[in-house]
Amino acid sequence: MxxxxxxxxxxxxxxxxxxxxxxxxxxxxxxxxxxxxxxxxxxxxxxxxxxxxxxxxxxxxxxxxxxxxxxxxxxxxxxxxxxxxxxxxxxxxxxxxxxxxxxxxxxxxxxxxxxxxxxxxxxxxxxxxxxxxxxxxxxxxxxxxxxxxxxxxxxxxxxxxxxxxxxxxxxxxxxxxxxxVGLHLFDAAFHGKAAHAGVAPEEGINAIALAAAAIANVPFGRIDDDMTANIGAIRGGHATNVVPDLVTVEGEVRSFSPDRIREQMGIIERRMREGMNGVGTLSFSTRVDFExxxxxxxxxxxxxxxxxxxxxxxxxxxxxxxxxxxxxxxxxxxxxxxxxxxxxxxxxxxxxxxxxxxxxxxxxxxxxxxxxx
Ligand SMILES: [Zn+2]
CATH class of the missing domain: 3.40.630.10 (Zn peptidases)
Known part of the structure; x- marks a missing residue:
């Protein structure tokens, strides 16, 4: 009652x-x-x-x-x-x-x-x-x-x-x-080298190409029953006649296990670096949104x-x-x-x-x- x-x-x-x-x-x-x-x-x-x-x-x-x-x-x-x-x-x-x-x-x-x-x-x-x-x-x-x-x-x-x-x-x-699920976020900054796109392209390292190669090497979407991953934002470049020197990428990983999220973040970073093939540099950082x-x-x-x-x-x-x-x-x-x-x-x-x-x-x-x- x-x-x-x-x-x-x-x-x-x-x-x-x-x-x-x-x-x-x-x-x-x-x-x-x-x-x-x-x-x-x-x-x-x-x-x-x-x-x-x-x-x-x-x-x-x-x-x-x-x-x-x-x-x-x-x-x-x-x-x-x-x-x-x-x-x-x-x-x-x-x-x-x-x-x-x-x-x-x-x-x-x-x-x-x-x-x-x-x-x-x-x-x-x-x-x-x-x-x-x-x-x-x-x-x-x-x-x-x-x-x-x-x-x-x-x-x-x-x-x-x-x-x-x-x-x-x-x-x-x-x-x-x-x-x-918990949600962790990552920021990846791809550093290339700026150069004039017409006069001296060979002096540049194209950060957009770096990011593309890195991202193509990383699994996203529904990873399995317990985990998803996403790239949600990408920014870089500002003019067609400049070899871009910086691209930033933001993404997330969700899972029911904090250890699995951290493990997947490690995989994302490693696969990005492999995709870059030793060209340019990557700054990769993660943060916890919620556990x-x-x-x-x-x-x-x-x-x-x-x-x-x-x-x-x-x-x-x-x-x-x-x-x-x-x-x-x-x-x-x-x-x-x-x-x-x-x-x-x-x-x-x-x-x-x-x-x-x-x-x-x-x-x-x-x-x-x-x-x-
Ligand atoms: Zn609410």
Whole structure:
């Protein structure tokens, strides 16, 4: 029996209130203020950390503590992110009989304002104190869309976190990301030698030709079931009468194993050098965008999740997924975290939408996770 009650009318009006508040990455001040203005009068403690200052943004992560929160006890963390991939300032949400869309000229911001709405509603309901609840708090992060930066800056050592549920997958409710790829990036700079293309071409080393030979020697695309690789950008040369001296190439590798990503980066660099045949020079560097996570069967927080999903009439559906979320960052910090399907579909596009039945289902999942059984 649920004692927290999901109301579609409440969820809908809360979403319509929050969605048009602008908050692109590192400019989350207005949405952070809107959340604080919503929650504080209800008795929820809202703490803003220093991530804004550290990251050069105008707002920090919001840590929202319901009245019953006990810092001395282990706590469940529920999270969503404040930022949207584009501004929603000009958004005119359209409520259809079965769904909410944008007016067609902007994103809807369902990523992640749906998660934000559900967790704000959960906090407001929990502050009413009518239901016995587990120890939990909510974290709203900044700068998720530009590399999980807010989650990275969040000081988890301040809280006794057992595990985390992230409300940020575009898949339908019931689905959860049990295994998620990590993403590492590489930069390759091919250095040749400039020369006049007509007067002294033999004095030059053509960096475009170097890059072409190197790239032709490297496997890309779907490497196998567990790994993909891509070259996503190439820049170089500026005039037809100059032998170009520099070409830069950017790419990525995704896999479920950090060791395999590093191994593949080694292969890419080695094959590029082989392709160059001793001509010119290559500077090759890699960096971590986010690390993968693989959750094991039978972990208690997944068992709890599956129970909650079944309570809501959903069939638990664990999947492997190739896009990151704050869950990747929490797992990398040693906090077991899973990203849940919210049904905020077609994210980052003007066709973005969610079904009304899905926001209701996600709210029920959140309630079920925190209610004492
Ligand atoms: Zn998101």
């Amino acid at each position: 649920s004692t927290l009650n999901a109301s579609l009318a409440d969820l809908q009006s809360l979403f319509l209130r929050l969605a048009p508040v602008p908050g692109v990455s590192l400019q989350e001040r207005l949405i952070a203020n809107a959340i604080a203005a919503l929650l504080k009068p209800a008795g929820i403690t809202v703490i803003e950390d220093a991530a804004g200052t550290t990251l050069g943004g105008d707002a920090g992560n919001l840590i929202c503590l319901p009245p019953h929160f006990d810092p001395a006890q282990p706590a469940m963390m529920l999270t969503a992110h404040l930022d949207t991939v584009e501004s929603t300032a000009a958004l005119t949400p359209v409520v259809h009989p079965d769904r909410i869309t944008s007016g067609g000229d902007t994103i809807l911001g369902g990523d992640c304002r749906l998660g934000l709405t559900v967790l704000c509603d959960l906090l407001l309901q929990s502050a009413r104190g009518t239901a016995p609840l587990k120890n939990f708090f909510v974290l709203f992060t900044v700068a998720e869309e530009i590399g999980l930066l807010g989650a990275r800056e969040f000081d988890a050592s301040q809280y006794n976190i057992s595990f985390a549920y992230v409300f940020d997958s575009s898949r339908r409710p019931g689905i959860y990301i049990k295994e998620c 993968p996570y693989v959750l094991m069967d039978g972990m208690s927080f997944l068992t709890d999740l599956e129970r909650a999903l079944r309570t809501c009439g959903l069939t638990p559906n664990p999947i492997r997924y190739s896009g990151g979320s704050d869950a990747n960052m929490y797992n990398a910090k040693g906090i077991k975290a899973v990203n849940l399907g919210t049904g905020a579909q077609k994210p980052h596009t003007k066709e973005e939408f969610f079904l009304l039945e899905d926001i209701l289902a996600v709210a029920k999942i959140a309630y079920s996770l925190v209610e004492k059984s």
